[in-house]
Amino acid sequence: MTDSAAPPILPPRQTYASVTDQLASIPLHFPTRRRWLIALCIASALFGLLCVSAAVLFTEGVGIWGINIPVNWAFAIHNYVWWLGIGHAGTLISALLLLLGREWRNSLNRFAETMTLFAVICAGIYPVLHLGRPWFLYWMFPYPSTMKVWPQFRSPLEWDIWALLTYLIVSTVFWYIGLIPDLAAARDRAHRRRWQVFFGILSLGWRGSALHWLRWQQAYRLLAALAVPLVVSVHSEVSLLFAAGTIPGWHSTVFPPYFVLGAAFSGFAVVSMIAVVLRAMFDLRNLVTDQHLDILGQVLLATGLMTAYGYVFEIFDALYSGDAHDIQTLTNRFTGQYAWSYWGAIAFNFVALQPLWWRSVRRTPWMLFAISTCVAVGMWLERYMILVTSLYRDFLVSSWGEYHPTFWDWATYIGTIGLFLLPFLLVIRLLPVISIFETKEVLHEEHREPGHGK
Amino acid sequence: MENEQAAFGMLAEFESAEALVAAARKARAGGYRELDAFTPFPVPELARVLRLRERRVLLLGLYGGIAGFCIALAMQLYVSFDYPLNVGGRPQYALTAFAVVTFELTVLFAALTPALGMLILNGLPRLHHPLFAARRFHLASKDRFFLCVLASDGKFDAGETENFLRKLKPASIELVKA
Numbered sequence: 001m002t003d004s005a006a007p008p009i010l011p012p013r014q015t016y017a018s019v020t021d022q023l024a025s026i027p028l029h030f031p032t033r034r035r036w037l038i039a040l041c042i043a044s045a046l047f048g049l050l051c052v053s054a055a056v057l058f059t060e061g062v063g064i065w066g067i068n069i070p071v072n073w074a075f076a077i078h079n080y081v082w083w084l085g086i087g088h089a090g091t092l093i094s095a096l097l098l099l100l101g102r103e104w105r106n107s108l109n110r111f112a113e114t115m116t117l118f119a120v121i122c123a124g125i126y127p128v129l130h131l132g133r134p135w136f137l138y139w140m141f142p143y144p145s146t147m148k149v150w151p152q153f154r155s156p157l158e159w160d161i162w163a164l165l166t167y168l169i170v171s172t173v174f175w176y177i178g179l180i181p182d183l184a185a186a187r188d189r190a191h192r193r194r195w196q197v198f199f200g201i202l203s204l205g206w207r208g209s210a211l212h213w214l215r216w217q218q219a220y221r222l223l224a225a226l227a228v229p230l231v232v233s234v235h236s237e238v239s240l241l242f243a244a245g246t247i248p249g250w251h252s253t254v255f256p257p258y259f260v261l262g263a264a265f266s267g268f269a270v271v272s273m274i275a276v277v278l279r280a281m282f283d284l285r286n287l288v289t290d291q292h293l294d295i296l297g298q299v300l301l302a303t304g305l306m307t308a309y310g311y312v313f314e315i316f317d318a319l320y321s322g323d324a325h326d327i328q329t330l331t332n333r334f335t336g337q338y339a340w341s342y343w344g345a346i347a348f349n350f351v352a353l354q355p356l357w358w359r360s361v362r363r364t365p366w367m368l369f370a371i372s373t374c375v376a377v378g379m380w381l382e383r384y385m386i387l388v389t390s391l392y393r394d395f396l397v398s399s400w401g402e403y404h405p406t407f408w409d410w411a412t413y414i415g416t417i418g419l420f421l422l423p424f425l426l427v428i429r430l431l432p433v434i435s436i437f438e439t440k441e442v443l444h445e446e447h448r449e450p451g452h453g454k
Numbered sequence: 455m456e457n458e459q460a461a462f463g464m465l466a467e468f469e470s471a472e473a474l475v476a477a478a479r480k481a482r483a484g485g486y487r488e489l490d491a492f493t494p495f496p497v498p499e500l501a502r503v504l505r506l507r508e509r510r511v512l513l514l515g516l517y518g519g520i521a522g523f524c525i526a527l528a529m530q531l532y533v534s535f536d537y538p539l540n541v542g543g544r545p546q547y548a549l550t551a552f553a554v555v556t557f558e559l560t561v562l563f564a565a566l567t568p569a570l571g572m573l574i575l576n577g578l579p580r581l582h583h584p585l586f587a588a589r590r591f592h593l594a595s596k597d598r599f600f601l602c603v604l605a606s607d608g609k610f611d612a613g614e615t616e617n618f619l620r621k622l623k624p625a626s627i628e629l630v631k632a
Contacts, residue, residue, distance in 0.1 A: 016494060016596065020595070153551065156554075204578040209492055218572070223565050229561070437495040
């Protein structure tokens with residue numbers, strides 16, 4: 001499983017003590033206060049924009065958005081899918097690579113999981129906003145109501161809330177269980193009373209007993225093993241929101257794998273962006289090494305090519321079906337009014353991706369960052385394309401229409417970036433942003449590898 | 455005797471995981487049974503050397519999964535029974551359509567029970583523990599590896615145990631008060 005020929009992923013001459021001190025000191029003696037405060041101000045401003053947008057939405061109704069018949073799902077569901085897809089990479093990095101014994105993940109999993117949490121929250125608020133009357137959200141839950149009605153469990157819209165909430169809860173628990181030993185490490189490093197109390201309570205009295213570790217590992221690995229199929233099921237279910245309808249361009253069995261791969265692709269792009277920024281911000285080049293960026297670049301390239309395969313198959317699917325409406329939707333995507341979203345997705349997702357074939361590009365942080373940004377934009381365009389180009393011209397010419405996002409569409413979307421950044425910045429301020437004990441596990445393995453004659 | 459009553463155990467510090475595992479093995483061989491080790495990261499060999507056995511966490515996951523599966527399916531079947539909705543003549547008890555929510559709740563319960571079970575079995579959360587009063591124990595989350603002979607061990611005797619542990623060449627040794 002582990003390729004013993006590969007050089008160690010973490011540079012030698014690091015000790016358990018140096019790693020612990022370096023990582024625990026990030027929250028305890030926060031280094032880049034100024035830059036962090038500036039980022040926090042921007043994030044707060046964006047978050048404020050979201051609050052204003054939501055307030056206007058709740059007073060005026062969804063009419064302030066550009067949605068109408070026939071395009072009645074636009075930014076709200078489009079950004080929902082986009083955010084949720086980003087979230088999935090965190091779980092995949094953390095859980096899938098843990099089970100596969102890929103130790104390089106140990107420098108990335110903590111912030112990737114943190115990213116998951118807040119991306120899922122950003123995704124989760126969208127359907128609620130889209131309800132129009134969000135105070136009726138509880139109608140989604142099965143409770144014995146005086147009206148004697150129950151939710152419709154054969155509808156993908158009902159599946160959605162169960163999938164999303166399960167995903168949010170499991171991700172949070174997985175993140176927190178993985179965090180407990182590090183909270184204990186931070187507690188033991190803290191000198192100021194406030195920090196001691198803060199970490200002391202959060203770490204739940206963890207003391208690293210062998211029996212505790214045994215149970216902890218069982219629970220952690222079991223959660224990981226559950227999280228991987230959960231990711232696949234959640235995003236497959238999201239794709240069924242589309243595929244279960246009969247709209248041409250949506251009604252296809254290609255959708256679940258196509259969506260899951262696209263989700264992983266966009267998520268790995270955002271993980272790469274965060275990795276580049278964090279390692280520059282906190283001087284973590286010894287832990288998030290060039291080799292980590294190299295691997296992230298490779299994963300990005302691989303998932304990108306798989307997503308491209310999905311594009312090819314979508315075309316094949318439409319042509320092979322011979323269905324006139326499917327082929328018409330395909331033509332609309334290539335040449336219609338929203339062709340820019342199709343070709344934009346191709347350009348940003350797949351053309352911009354190609355430099356990653358070169359190792360030197362993958363190892364240059366700013367280039368990886370730029371390509372990852374392109375991918376995030378490209379996947380955003382793809383979700384837009386899938387939604388709008390399918391809806392704006394369906395079966396009957398009489399029901400054709402257009403969609404143009406309004407100011408409030410954009411304000412809400414940009415606001416959710418604040419909803420993502422604000423708690424993320426607070427977490428990197430308050431908690432160990434890279435897993436301390438898992439980094440030490442890697443060092444432990446590396447130190448004893450020569451002795452094992454590998 | 456009074457001394458032993460007030461003791462939690464004898465704590466010995468080692469500089470590497472390997473040294474700790476070797477010491478734990480010798481302590482087992484020396485007849486000590488009530489042993490615990492404290493490490494900054496999981497050391498799988500310790501479970502073998504200390505003969506730690508635990509299957510309850512995984513079983514809890516299994517039971518949780520089964521419970522989640524049954525609850526989800528029962529809920530959806532009952533809802534369809536109590537409020538039958540005929541949508542284009544599609545089946546009222548549509549197991550394929552119920553599969554998604556059933557799967558999600560299976561995962562949810564299978565994930566929550568071992569997570570909570572792990573904390574409860576470990577006796578966490580716990581705000582204080584005698585070990586936290588030990589002088590050098592804060593290093594157990596940094597770079598030191600500790601072996602503790604608990605006072606509940608039949609063979610425990612403050613003086614003798616200390617002498618025994620000293621032969622294992624620990625970096626430090628300390629009697630932890632209960």
